[in-house]
Amino acid sequence: MGPQLNVSLCGELLNLEKLVVEKSASVEHWLRDSFNKNTPPFYSSVDLRNACFKLAPVDTNLFPAGFNNLGEKDLACTVQAFMTSVEKRCPDVENVLLIPENHTRNKYYLESLGNLFSILSNAGLTVRVGSINPELTQDLLIEYKNISSEKASFTIEPLLYSDGKLKLKGFDADLIVINNDFSSGIPPLLKKVKSQVIMPALDSSWTFRRKSNHFAKYNQVAKEFCEFLGADDWLINPMFEHCKKINFRNRQGEDCLNDHVSDLLKKIQMKYKNCEINKKPFVVVKADSGTYGMGVMTIRDASEIKNLNRRQRNKMSKIKEGVEVSDVLIQEGVYSFETFVNSGKEFVAEPVVYVVDRYVVGGFYRVHSERGLDENLNAPGMQFYPLPFENGCQFPALSKDPNSTTNRLYFYGVIARLAAIAASKEKIDN
Template identity: 50%
Template structure:
């Protein structure tokens, strides 16, 4: 059963859905050609916001941690995509070393790890878990809520390879976003495939760079469909050298917030949108919904209270926030059981393998939903047939709406491919 959605089914979003459905052959061919030129990230999740007048990605994660929220019906897709991804990289692969996050008490996250183990085991690999936690010096079982368990093992590093005791993997899969920096044990591996690469982690990656690449992708795609790229692209600005505790660099944030709000007002006027614009100020690096604030007026930044400064100053693993991205706020009009929701699209290699709604009963349409109290509702389908149905009216068919989410998710994934190429320290450069 599809969760009940009260999406604003009027105005430009229906036109956009219709245009996307009518252009499906052209869209799929366009993606096919792009993937001939660019390598997709190994796996990706994308948070999408549906404002009724605009549909856009607001965050792209290259180390997704919610595979446990996908339904069992979605698993065959994930297994097939995992097979395709591994065959491309290391066709003779037998062993896969999965390196998860250090935190071992978050049961939701560990259920995600368990699901990843299941996916790659079904893809024909021997999967074991190696931890970056130096406190773990011998195989350590962790009991999970469903009665099963995972075993974390200490990593063993030789001069050129990484593995476990009596386990030499062809491929190492990171499910750790490297927010705390790049561990020495992962550096200088020349004989094994490390996925995603080190420069995909938050030690190097920046959201500004991603949305710069996404802007390029959105323009290409919009040209293909003959539409305004703004309908699928959140505008953004950037500020570096910000110190939230000392209060320095906030003038830049204030100026950029004011300029971006002006641009959004102009677009709202062009499309006859009555919504009051807002922006979201985020840490330029980092995840887990930390270091985020919603701003409706630049004057609000005149007096940022101590609690907000503390929230904005430090993100995951105690990393200080010195750079921020200021992003156009995209409200979400999706609701599940009267609670505000946003779709999250999951992909392995270049394939959409499923997704879910992130739902938060205590948050508003203009707030970050990736916060304590969020719940997850799978993107289930009314019928087993998940293919879009182009003949139906826009807004009527759930598979059609989900196809549209998948297109936006893949655009963000393509932007991540551009981004990783641009930041690859081993890439050849030509003068």
């Protein structure tokens, strides 16, 4: 038997998937309605964890990379979704300036950027790439392999500022598309932009965004959705706590962290007991504005907090671009019981779903051989193997069989859209 994915849902979660598949028209109507209340994110990728008894988003990225990991079959829908997004937000735009992350040596990121460049171009835009990194002072030609395995290239150019606009030499754009989460703050040049549309809006960057706010909104959305379907929202909703003013290096806030971890572990234990789940609870402590899998640790017992060694505390104290961690999210750990079996070996597989505007456009699995079922796969330098979804996850199968791959991926697409709806609600109270 060739490589295959192993997962089966069980208990109440299986019933919920059945319900979502059977009532897909009502579910879509509910989603349509919710997306109409707030403008969906320009684009997003949602990391899911499937524990068979629980399926939940654990991170929602509003400046997604990984476009190189989508399947070739996903391309047309992705392009079409960006077309719709542009038509709705800024139909007059033709020229687009794409501002990427500053690190220009990560081959995988550059492949993602190249594919994003090509997708936006195919959506009917004239796209050029300009780096906000002041160290980039001359054109940089990037060669990459696109999703269709063709050799392609694009150029990263230095940015110029004039007349309230960010420009490139000989190129004046109406729209700036950001693919940089600005963990370490909005660059001054970008703040000076007056007469260009910027998407996504800068308040969705990690300069301002907080995971705890996202999951508070997700908690609302998941509750509303499950109330609508008559299901327990815990099945798709990770519990969480929140600690402020933590300093891992000098152990400030350790008690707060200890108490919240302890509380959350107890809550999970109680839920597991009620649902007759015979697993050990764990929590994941994450920097509240962190990304790239930095500033993340798995805790199985509150005592581990006091016993962190210097290396572990250092690791938790900084995230991307050297930003100091002070607020943390303590999130219910959701096991990854989805695995990819190849030549008799079993690898953890974590789904990532891409949502453009309100449309699920595709996704892939991060397949990892080394890591345990309760650890974070999005770790720096991780070597995962991307495995594009077998099907689109836009709609359910003709058969209502809840074990069909198509139906499971559709269910993933629904959960990912709930996360996108949550993201669309983040800014309102801020």
